[in-house]
Amino acid sequence: MGLVGESGCGKTTLGRTILRIVGPTSGAIIFDGQDISELSSKELGPIRPDIQMVFQDPFSSLNPRMRVKDLVAEPLRIQDRAQGAALEEEVHRLVDVVGLDKQMLWRLPRDLSGGQRQRVAVARALALRPKLLVLDEPTSALDVSVQTQVLNLFVDLQDEFGLTYLIISHDLGVIRYICDRIAIMYMGRIVETGSTSQIFNNPLHPYTQALLSIMAEPGVVKTDEIILAGEVSRKAEENTGCRFANRCFAAKIAKCEEIEPALIGSEDKHLVACYLYHGQSILGE
Secondary structure (H helix, E strand, O other), rough: OOOEOOOOHHHHHOOOOOOOOOOOOOOOEEEEEEEOOOOOHHHOOOOOOHHEEEEEEEEOOOOOOOHHHHHHHHHHHHHHOOOOOHHHHHHHHHHOOOOOOOHHHHOOHHHHHHHHHHHHHHHHHHOOOOEEEEEOOOOOOOHHHHHHHHHHHHHHHHHHHOEEEEEEOOOOOHHHHHEEEEOOOOEOOOEEEEEHHHHHHHHOOOOHHHHHHHHOOOOOOOOOOOOOOOOOHHHHHHHOOOOHHHHOOOOOOOOHHHHOOOEEEEHHHHHHOOOOOOOOOOOOO
């Protein structure tokens, strides 16, 4: 699942909330059929190994005083998954899985490139064999030449470990390359969600249409870019009306300013929160 939206819309906060790094203010977090939103730290203990996160900045997320071998081994030690020769063997396996040379094991984060640091972060996240990986802008801090390598690594790891990803990004190219489904967020609210094909081939929400209109594509000259006017509204705090209403370029009705639209959709799970589609049967076509 890809989570897309502009900076400050709440993507990272959502990812951290799923991991219970920050507590939810309302709603529920259902993981593996269990509501984990109200569990205590002790109750979360057995669940935490199943949900891991790869943070946006691979340098600040790694302890600068720990060598690679200790960074990768740390989760295994904390959870008492391996020790001695078995621990060393597992660390070597993980480093190999993410494509790092064994010589890297003795290096500190400052001695690694950005791509190498991110691979260490991924190896550490995989150490406990999680079911869900939250990837927060996993390639934004990397050179363009390295981004493709890391994205291909994620694809290979998904096949090998049967992982579920929540990929947080503002880069639609990354999302299109790796995701099966996409959720579009605006000011802390999901305004559209569907399969990658549905979002790119039949975007419904005006905000989604605007995002796709300015997406850079090699060899394509854009002639229909949608430039949004106005400033981000404060309606999210007031909790009234559509949060996109003051920047929306589509035809609007009075209700847009008064009541926040609910997510509605068709049987193929293409959902949109916009009054343009309420009462219509065009969703998913």
